[in-house]
Amino acid sequence: MKKLINSVETVLQESLDGLAAAHADIVALGPERKFVHRRELNRNKVALVSGGGSGHEPLHAGFVGYGMLDAACPGQVFTSPTPDQIVEAAQAIAGDAGVLFIVKNYAGDRMNFEMAAEIAECRTATVITDDDVAVESSTHSIGRRGVAGTLIVEKIVGAAAEKGADLAACVALGERVNARTRSMGVALTSCTVPAAGTPTFTLGEDEMEMGVGIHGEPGRRRVKRAEADAIAAEMITAIADDLAARAGSQALLLVNGFGGTPTIELYLMYNAARRMLEGRGVRIARSLVGSYVTSLDMAGCSITVSLLDAETAALWDHPVHTAALRW
Structure with a gap:
């Protein structure tokens, strides 16, 4: 294992310190680094909180800022944040409009966010993302996994919250966007979790995993x-x-x-996907290419398609200013 780290035990803490220092105009760390929150909070709107295991950066902490999340709770690598992290984040940023949890469909994430919702002394609601079409179930999820489509839900609902949508409207919008969004991934190599020190799975030189999950979960099948x-x-x-x-x-x-794929290859894949969608009569109205929902150092990519209408297109275009996404 070759990684730019000091020790396995301090990877997350030192990374969060670096994020907060590099983007001090946008974000700050909560007590004991339990969550990342906006430097300037707007307590007059619905607050969005998400989170999950680390190793998928810039998801979720990189999307904290104007137009997206108000706070993100980073767990250890590929490990859900704990309920107390989520509760502290929600209560630190909550206003009268309430807090919306955006949660990827993994067993640990769902359980801990549900527990947090029961404990938190503020009004909460939840949207579950489950955009992965690769498999109906996996070792980590209950049904379909929440993957890169989560970014789209966070961006569109975040814009609606900025524009004054109430909690019920944000929930309905999030569910509608999720229902119109699908993703699928492919891995050319495994990732290596620092604490493990060895690849999560092994692929032959002439093999790839079609439908892989963002933690290295098995996909539809292993193919040439x-x-x-x-x-x-x-x-x-x-x-x-x-x-x-x-x-x-x-x-x-x-x-x-997924973290180990050059941008030149991502644009090549975009071009191939664009041509195939246009061949089906689907018009590409908006595009995004880059490493946003990663799996540490895995080589590979995912493709996400989200059907738009006039409202969701306008909300996608609404200004956003985060560490990883801004226009």
Whole structure:
């Protein structure tokens, strides 16, 4: 294992210190680094809180700021944040409008956010993201996994909250966006969790994992390495068929790197996915390419398609200013 770390035990703490120092104009750390919150809080709006295991950066802490999250709770690598982290974050940022939890569909995340909602001394509601079409169940999730589509829910609902939407409206919007969003990933290599020191799984030189999860969970099947167009074709077919995307639909296309994939390859995959969607009559109205929901150092990518309407397109375009996403 070759990583830029001092010790396995302090990776997360030192990374959070670096994030807070590099983006001190946007974020600050809560007590004992239990959560990251906006430097300037607006307590007159619905507050958005998300979180999950670390190792997926910039998700979620990199999306704390104007137009997205108000706070994020980082667990240890690939480990859910604890209920006390979530409760402290919610109560630190809550106003009269309430707090919305945006939670990826993993057993640990759901359990701990549910416990936090019961304990927190503020009004809360929850949106679950489950955009992964690769498998119906996995070793980590209850049903479909929440993956890169979570970013889209956080961005669109975050914009609505900034514009004054109430808690019920934010929940309904989040559920609608999630229902119109699908993702699928492919891994060319495993990731290496620092505490383990060895790859999570092993792939042969001529193999790839189709439908991999963001923690290295198994996908649909292990297959022989293929050209980019063939990989994109399988992923887009699975996504578009599940989404029932009709000709004339407008969509946001997100090609997301898993941490070990060069940008030149991500744009190549975007081009392949774009051509295939347009061949189905789906118009790409918005795009995002980059490494946003990663799996440490895994080589590979995911493709996400989210169907847009006039409202959600406008909310996607609404200004955002975070460490990792801004326009």
